[in-house]
Amino acid sequence: MTSRICLLAAILGFGTHLARAAAEPAAKLSLQDARKIAIQNHPRLQVAADLAAVAKAQLQETRSAYYPVAAGNLTGAEAIAQSRIAAGGLNNPIVFDRLAVGLVVDFLITDFGRTFELVRSSRLHAEAQAATVVTTRADLLLQVELAFYGVLKAEAVRQVAAQTVRSRRLVAEQISTMAEGKLKSGLDVAFANVNLSQAELLLVEAENAVAASHAALANALGLSERRAFTLVEEALSPAPPSDVVGVLDRALQNRPELSALRLEVNAAQSFAKAERDLWFPSVSAIGAAGLIPYRESELDSRYAAAGFNVNMPIFNGFLFNARRAAAVERARAQEQILRDTQNNIVRDAQKAWLDATSGYQRLSVTEQLVEEASKALDLARERYQMGLGSIVELSQAELNETEAEIARTNARYDYQGQFAALNYQMGLLR
Numbered sequence: 001m002t003s004r005i006c007l008l009a010a011i012l013g014f015g016t017h018l019a020r021a022a023a024e025p026a027a028k029l030s031l032q033d034a035r036k037i038a039i040q041n042h043p044r045l046q047v048a049a050d051l052a053a054v055a056k057a058q059l060q061e062t063r064s065a066y067y068p069v070a071a072g073n074l075t076g077a078e079a080i081a082q083s084r085i086a087a088g089g090l091n092n093p094i095v096f097d098r099l100a101v102g103l104v105v106d107f108l109i110t111d112f113g114r115t116f117e118l119v120r121s122s123r124l125h126a127e128a129q130a131a132t133v134v135t136t137r138a139d140l141l142l143q144v145e146l147a148f149y150g151v152l153k154a155e156a157v158r159q160v161a162a163q164t165v166r167s168r169r170l171v172a173e174q175i176s177t178m179a180e181g182k183l184k185s186g187l188d189v190a191f192a193n194v195n196l197s198q199a200e201l202l203l204v205e206a207e208n209a210v211a212a213s214h215a216a217l218a219n220a221l222g223l224s225e226r227r228a229f230t231l232v233e234e235a236l237s238p239a240p241p242s243d244v245v246g247v248l249d250r251a252l253q254n255r256p257e258l259s260a261l262r263l264e265v266n267a268a269q270s271f272a273k274a275e276r277d278l279w280f281p282s283v284s285a286i287g288a289a290g291l292i293p294y295r296e297s298e299l300d301s302r303y304a305a306a307g308f309n310v311n312m313p314i315f316n317g318f319l320f321n322a323r324r325a326a327a328v329e330r331a332r333a334q335e336q337i338l339r340d341t342q343n344n345i346v347r348d349a350q351k352a353w354l355d356a357t358s359g360y361q362r363l364s365v366t367e368q369l370v371e372e373a374s375k376a377l378d379l380a381r382e383r384y385q386m387g388l389g390s391i392v393e394l395s396q397a398e399l400n401e402t403e404a405e406i407a408r409t410n411a412r413y414d415y416q417g418q419f420a421a422l423n424y425q426m427g428l429l430r
Contacts, residue, residue, distance in 0.1 A: 026228035031148050034221060038144045039137065042222030048129075048136040055122075055129035062122040065115045068107035073290070075100050096299055102290020109285055109308070114277035117270045124267035131260035138256060138429050140220070145420040145429075147213070147220040151231055153413035154213040158206035160405045164199040168398060172196045175391075191391040195398055202402070236363075236412065237419035240356040247426055251349040252342065254427025261338040268331035275327040278320040281312040349425040356422045359415035366408040373397075373404035 039045060079095035108115070172192040178184040218226045241247055252258065289304035313320065380397035383389030423429045 026230040028232055029229040030232040031145065031234050034144050034148050034217070035141055037221045037223075038140050040222075042140055042220075044222075045133070045136050045140055048133045052126070052129040052133050055126040059119070059122040059126045062115075062119050065108060065118070068105050070103060070105045073100075073102050073104060075102075096296045097294075098292055098296065098299060099294040100290055100292040100303075102288060102303070104286070104288045106284060106286045109283040111282035112277060112280035114274050114280060114282075117274035117277060121267045121270035121274060124263045124270065128260040128263035128267065131256045131263060134256035134430060135260060138424055138427070141429050142420060142424045143220045144217075146417045147217040148231065149234075149413045149416040149420070151210070151213040151217050151229075152233065152416075153409060154206065154209040155231075156409040156413065157406055158203070158210050160402065160409060161199065161203040161206040164398075164402045164405075165196070165203050168192070168196045168199045171394075171398075188391040191395055195395050198399075199402070234416065237416055239360055240353060240419065240422055244350060244353050247353045247422070248346055248349055250426040250428075251345050255345055255425075256427065256430075258338070258341060258345065261334070261341055265331065265334045265338055268327070268334045272324065272327035272331045275320070275324040278323065279313060281310055283308065283310050285309075345425070349422075352418070352422040352425040356415070356418040359411065359418040362411040363415060366404070366411040370401075370404045370408050373401040377401040 076099045077095055078097050082094075084094050172189070172195070175184050175188050175192045179186060179189045214229070215226055217229070285306070285308045287304075287306040290302070292299055292301055292303065295301070377397040377400070380389055380394045384391065384394045420429065
């Protein structure tokens with residue numbers, strides 16, 4: 001008895017929760033609002049921004065070679081009298097008892113262009129990462145638009161399905177009433193009930209599609225859980241451009257991923273030059289000064305010295321040759337990646353233009369289809385009521401009318417998504 005009471009309480013509580021959720025008004029959401037929410041919330045865009053910040057910090061890291069390096073030192077030593085370091089090196093210095101404090105400054109005078117090329121490579125890479133943020137933003141906005149129109153499409157199909165259920169239920173009830181008066185046969189009633197069941201099945205599938213489309217929209221917005229939105233209908237997009245050549249030109253000029261890849265190619269080429277410059281000598285200056293408050297009598301209380309050093313590589317087991325070869329091949333690979341991406345963009349832009357053009361043409365065709373299907377359904381109903389037509393003829397007319405309505409709905413929102421994809425391919429969706 002206790003378990004039954006608990007189960008009943010749980011069912012009542014769950015029902016109350018559903019009733020409250022249903023009573024809560026859904027927030028209105030326009031396409032512009034959806035874009036703003038996605039830009040603010042989606043983690044993929046934040047990842048791209050963080051990687052761009054990393055590249056910017058690495059640029060400053062590379063530029064640090066232009067500045068002197070200063071380090072303070074505090075050194076103390078105590079040794080046995082007349083001690084000298086006799087092992088572990090080629091020199092043989094004497095060690096004095098002392099406590100000293102000083103400053104050492106090391107400054108690179110020139111390395112004959114290597115640091116310049118490294119800084120240039122880092123700067124170009126940082127700019128490429130900034131362009132990648134734009135690419136990620138465009139990808140995200142496209143997903144938002146497709147998910148937004150997907151929800152509108154699913155809800156419109158659900159309305160068609162619901163209207164179909166209502167009309168077919170009415171027809172089934174009318175035929176059942178006529179069958180009771182011996183005006184129609186049982187076969188007519190069976191066909192009408194089959195049509196009603198098909199409409200109810202269509203409505204169930206439409207309800208599932210609506211739920212799935214809302215989940216896809218929440219994911220595109222960067223939300224961790226589904227939220228109820230009432231979407232604001234968007235105006236129909238204009239006709240696509242009539243010239244595909246212009247579309248391809250704009251795609252090659254505006255796509256941010258192409259800009260990022262061009263910058264990466266230049267960065268790789270600069271890095272290859274920097275690796276070539278490893279064989280050049282580097283000239284640096286060094287200075288040191290300090291005080292020795294506690295010392296042996298042989299040492300002065302102050303010290304200062306300055307000098308320079310020229311480091312010229314001679315042989316290192318072909319290390320520099322290997323590094324330069326790897327950098328050159330990496331630059332060539334980047335060039336081929338750029339070329340392949342350009343080819344793919346030309347293909348995708350042309351396909352998007354063809355899809356949008358075809359989708360725009362489908363709008364008028366499906367409007368005409370709905371008009372003709374509605375006329376055919378009206379005639380089939382009149383013929384059936386007058387006893388001139390069969391239930392099969394009426395059922396086929398109802399099916400054609402439903403399919404025409406769904407085709408018109410699909411055509412409208414498919415074109416909205418195709419037009420958004422075309423703008424993305426032309427680099428206009430940012």
